[in-house]
Amino acid sequence: xxxxxxxxxxxxxxxxxxxxxxxxxxxxxxxxxxxxxxxxxxxxxxxxxxxxxxxxxxxxxxxxxxxxxxxxxxxxxxxxxxxxxxxxxxxxxxxxxxxxxxxxxxxxxxxxxxxxxxxxxxxxxxxxxxxxxxxxxxxxxxxxxxxxxxxxxxxxxxxxxxxxxxxxxxxxxxxxxxxxxxxxxxxxxxxxxxxxxxxxxxxxxxxxxxxxxxxxxxxxxxxxxxxxxxxxxxxxxxxxxxxxxxxxxxxxxxxxxxxxxxxxxxxxxxxxxxxxxxxxxxxxxxxxxxxxxxxxxxxxxxxxxxxxxx
Numbered sequence: 001x002x003x004x005x006x007x008x009x010x011x012x013x014x015x016x017x018x019x020x021x022x023x024x025x026x027x028x029x030x031x032x033x034x035x036x037x038x039x040x041x042x043x044x045x046x047x048x049x050x051x052x053x054x055x056x057x058x059x060x061x062x063x064x065x066x067x068x069x070x071x072x073x074x075x076x077x078x079x080x081x082x083x084x085x086x087x088x089x090x091x092x093x094x095x096x097x098x099x100x101x102x103x104x105x106x107x108x109x110x111x112x113x114x115x116x117x118x119x120x121x122x123x124x125x126x127x128x129x130x131x132x133x134x135x136x137x138x139x140x141x142x143x144x145x146x147x148x149x150x151x152x153x154x155x156x157x158x159x160x161x162x163x164x165x166x167x168x169x170x171x172x173x174x175x176x177x178x179x180x181x182x183x184x185x186x187x188x189x190x191x192x193x194x195x196x197x198x199x200x201x202x203x204x205x206x207x208x209x210x211x212x213x214x215x216x217x218x219x220x221x222x223x224x225x226x227x228x229x230x231x232x233x234x235x236x237x238x239x240x241x242x243x244x245x246x247x248x249x250x251x252x253x254x255x256x257x258x259x260x261x262x263x264x265x266x267x268x269x270x271x272x273x274x275x276x277x278x279x280x281x282x283x284x285x286x287x288x289x290x291x292x293x294x295x296x297x298x299x300x301x302x303x304x305x306x307x308x309x310x
Contacts, residue, residue, distance in 0.1 A: 006074065007077035007078070008072060008073060008074065008077075009071070009072045009073075009076055010072065011071055011072050011076070014068060014071040014072055015068070018064055018065070018068040021064050022061060022064045022065070024110070025057070025060055025061065025064070025104075025106045025109060025110070026057070026061070028106075028109045028110045028112065029053065029109045053109070056103070056104045056105050056108070058104070059100050059101075059103040059104035060103075060104025060105070060106045060109075062100050062104075063096075063097045063098065063100030063101035063103075063104060064097070064101065066096060066097040066100065067092075067097040067101075067183075067187055070089050070092040070093055070097065071089075071183060075088060075089050075092070080173065081240075081242070082240075082248070082253055082257075083237060083240055083253045083254050083256070084253055084256040084257040084259075086173075086257065087257040087258075087261050087264075088260055088264070090163075090186065090261070091260070091261070091264055091265055093183060093186040093187055094160065094186040094187075094190040095190065095265060095269075097187065097190070098186065098189075098190025098191045098193070098194050099194040099272075101191045101194075102191050102194035102195045102198060103194075103198060105195075146206060149196045149214075152189075152195075153193060153196065153214050153217070155189060156189045156190065156192070156193035156218075157217075157221045159185055159186075159189050160221070161221065161225060163185070164225055164261075166236050166237055166238070168182075169237050169239070170237055170238060170239035173237075173240065174239055194272075196211070196214065197211050197214065197215065197276070198272060198275070207280075208276040208277070208279045208280035208283070209276075209277075209280055211272075211276050212273050212276050212277060212280075215269050215272055215276075216273075218269065219266070219269050222262065222265045223262055225261060225262075226258045226259065226260075226261040226262025226263075226265075227258070227262060229254055229255060229257055229258025229259075229261065230255050230258035230259050231255075231258075232255070232258070233251075234251075235250055235251055235254060236254060237254060240253065240254075
């Protein structure tokens with residue numbers, strides 16, 4: 001029990017960053033005006049604009065709070081002593097907290113709060129004042145791979161692997177400023193990555209099945225990294241060779257860290273993949289129903305060709 005109630009940290013930078021981000025978001029949160037009401041998402045067709053805004057705010061605040069707890073709670077303390085705890089912290093920051101922030105879409109609340117909705121780029125389904133809502137998908141954009149999506153996915157995976165290279169991993173363990181840069185990059189790049197998967201704006205530009213392909217590719221990258229640590233027979237991260245491992249071998253700690261990266265990344269990606277597959281199935285059913293309805297309403301042509309003059 002002592003391990004849960006002790007070793008809390010009053011990290012000034014972490015607390016200040018959280019207060020600025022959470023406070024700025026709360027100040028900018030307001031329900032969408034009637035003139036620019038966003039169309040309800042397929043996941044919650046009955047939810048009104050106010051309820052949708054509240055749900056987004058709750059998701060964003062939960063993600064920011066989880067990111068703070070990952071740093072100032074005992075998880076942050078023990079991550080400096082055990083690699084497997086640091087793996088848990090990495091997953092909380094890059095996968096769980098970042099996904100919640102992406103679901104919360106704080107950029108939309110910020111635009112509404114600053115009154116920039118008219119000047120900014122409208123999301124699909126968002127209704128401009130006095131005008132029709134922008135369609136959720138726009139033909140070629142939903143078929144081709146947007147360059148921004150590919151760039152974000154590649155950069156996120158490169159950062160995920162890069163921060164687990166021995167030189168950067170040990171540097172983050174030894175130097176607080178490198179450690180802070182790692183945390184910020186996980187949150188920023190993770191939020192951008194999850195926005196491509198589940199976001200209402202950038203994500204809707206890519207077909208659901210293509211986003212599932214992105215998830216599979218990311219899982220493969222994480223699996224290779226985890227397998228490398230699990231099946232490795234030598235110590236890769238020498239910065240953790242300290243007296244704190246007196247009862248826990250460093251190599252076993254490293255292998256456990258690899259197993260955590262390998263296994264515990266799957267729940268978030270599995271949930272996202274299932275949601276995207278369900279959305280794809282709903283889209284296919286809607287398209288098939290519309291196509292069948294068109295065939296029923298379209299008058300049938302006569303089986304025999306008519307002769308001229310008759």
